[in-house]
Amino acid sequence: MKYLTMVTTTNAAEIGQPPAELMMAIGKLAQEAGPRLIDNGGMARMGLGAIKKGKLKVDGPFTETKEVVAGFAIHELGSEAEAITWVRKFLELHETHWPQWEGEVELLEIMSMG
Secondary structure (H helix, E strand, C coil): CEEEEEEEECCHHHHCCCCHHHHHHHHHHHHHHHHHEEEEEECCCCCCCEEECCEEECCCCCCCCCCEEEEEEEEECCCHHHHHHHHHHHHHHHHHHCCCCCEEEEEEEECCCC
16 A cells, blocks of 8 residues: 655744755665655755636635644555554654754555556
8 A cells, every 4th residue: 555644844044944954864764665665855945836717825825824734654564554664663763853843744545546
């Protein structure tokens, strides 16, 4: 099963860029995931807005405009429990290396079209 994790944050404007130690730890976690990690990345620019009815909505795609998507990952995993384990590991890295970060990770199962 494929899972998408979507990372959102509420205090990116106040705390700036993630520390190098966190990024290195996330890189090691990605290596540990190996082929189970299909793709991942962070957003180069946050809060650009959303397209709604063909028009750019500049206040962002969320009800709370201070909440922005900060990154994502797509995993191929055997179960929902395994997906939750990876999300917990990712969040533990944030707690350890960037304790002032505020955010959450949404876990979504990707429906196969094939």
